[in-house]
Amino acid sequence: MRGLLAGGAALAVLGAAGVSAARAAAARIEGNPDPFPRERLAREPEGEEVFIPRPDGTVLRALVAGEGPTIVLAHGYGASLLEWNLLWQGLRAAGHRVIAFDQRGHEQSTLGRDGAGSGPMAEDYAAVAEHFDVRDGVLVGHSMGGFIAIRAVLDHPELVRRLRGLVLVATWAGKIYQGAPQNRLQIPLLKAGVLQRWARTRTGGVLFGAAQCGKRPSPAMISVFRDVFLRQDHTPLPPVLRAFAAEDRYPRLAEITVPTVVVVGSADRSTPPAHARRLAAGIPGARLVAVPDAGHMLNWEAVDALTEAVVSLTADARENS
DSSP states (O other): OHHHHHHHHHHHHHHHHHHHHHHHHHHHHHTSOOSSOHHHHTSOOOSEEEEEEOTTSOEEEEEEEOOSSEEEEEOOTTOOGGGGHHHHHHHHHTTOEEEEEOOTTSTTOOOOTTTTOHHHHHHHHHHHHHHTTOOSEEEEEETHHHHHHHHHHHHOHHHHTTEEEEEEESOOSBOTTTTOHHHHHHHHHHHHTHHHHHHTSHHHHHHHHHHTSOSSOOHHHHHHHHHHHHHSOOTTOHHHHHHHHHOBOGGGGGGOOSOEEEEEETTOSSSOHHHHHHHHHHSTTOEEEEETTOOSOHHHHOHHHHHHHHHHHHHHHHHHO
16 A cells, blocks of 8 residues: 555656646747737738538638639638638739638538538538639648648549649648657547647647647747637547548549649648658659748748749749640
């Protein structure tokens, strides 16, 4: 009995020490500089609001603005079209028509009878492109948005006919656990609801957000990311989380004929660069862009690199037209 009590006390001390270390780490992160003020990151893109009904009862909320070559932006898991606010501004200034939408079951898009699997989500991409009559467009998918984009271009030839380019940002083509220990931890915790509860605490929220960033996490980025993530109802979303690991489209990458740029942060722990290298190697003619020291939130951490990737494809379209 005495040994058990001693062991329990040791675990308690270790736990207290771990909590103290976590709080200290969060405090250090909160002292980092912010490249962009929180108010700017929390502001939605400006555009015309459009609602697109789907046959299963889902209604997709989208924004559209500008004129010129069309860019369609698809956000990641637990996020919303808000994540594109910085890129939106730059692309409009460069003379583009920009469209972004909330994925089904996220933010202001509802979730219909078909649920949140990769199949219905891929169909949504084709529906958005058809609704806005996209021609010679560039599809940009971040994280889950890129994972679904790969399925969409493989399974929906009517979408491919509307595209001149594809930009895959911090993403993968399936088997997400391979080479990604952070995902082996955070995805099961997300399915169980533990991650959400932890992220609601001050320390947990900072550390969870920092894990999505590169080597210099921005407190403002973490704060806005956390707010958006915790606004979502994650309860009906496990089907797409399961798809991340269960599905595998790497063997089919050679079927992608759309000119493609793959962008990844060298410090991305959610979708490590090994996934990006596999994408670039598997998609014929794809170009790989690695952003030094950036993490998973390239939509805010590497706006210039993303803008260059998109503009390079629309420039190619203009030259070939």
